[in-house]
Amino acid sequence: MASRRDFLTAFRKPLKNISEESALVVRPPYCYSESLFQSECPACESKACVASCDEKIILIRADGTPMLNFTKSGCTFCEECAKACQMNEMDVLSLDYEHTKEKVNAIFRISTEACVAHHGVVCFSCKEPCIDNAILFNGMFNPVIDMDKCTGCGFCLGRCPTKAINYFATQIVRNPKDEE
Ligand code: SF4
Ligand code: SF4
C-alpha cells in the first residue's frame, strides 16, 4: 500500500501544463498544491470544507473544487476547513502543509483611481478589519497594501465603499525546503 509520503511525492511532480491550461483560483489555506485540488476534490462527496467554514467563504466551483469568495467576509485561519478535509482521510487540506498555513494564494491591491483616500477624502474603512496591519497610510491618505504583511485574508475587500480593493490568484508555491 502506498505510504502517505509516496502519495505526496506523486503530486510533487506537477501535472503537465496544469497551470498554463487553467485559470488560477483562490483556494482555501492549508493546501498543498493546485494539482491536488484538481485530482481529488471533484470526487469528494462530502465537500466538508464548505460546511466547516463559519465565515461562509468557501464555495464549490462547477468543476467540483473549492474556492474562496471574499465578497461578504474573509478567512480567519481558524483551521476548521483543514480539519474537516482530513476527516475525509484526504490530503487536500492539512495542517501539516506549512507553506499555506498563514497565507491565501491571492494578491490584494488598492486602486489609486477608485480609492477616495487617494483623492483627499478621509476614509479608514479598509484599515480597521486588517488585523495584520498590512494597509499602510501616508498620514491620513494614500493607502497601499504591504505585501509582506498581507495574508490574503480578504476582510478588507467588502469594507471598501467604492470597491477600490481587488485581488487576483497566484500560484501555490511550496517552500523549496518542503521538497527535501
Ligand atoms: S473537503 Fe477536502 S477533498 Fe473535499 S472538496 Fe473540500 S478540500 Fe476538497
Ligand atoms: S481557515 Fe477557517 S475561515 Fe478560512 S477558509 Fe478555512 S474554515 Fe474558512
Ligand code: SF4
Ligand atoms: S490587506 Fe489586510 S485585510 Fe486585506 S487581505 Fe491583506 S491582510 Fe487581509
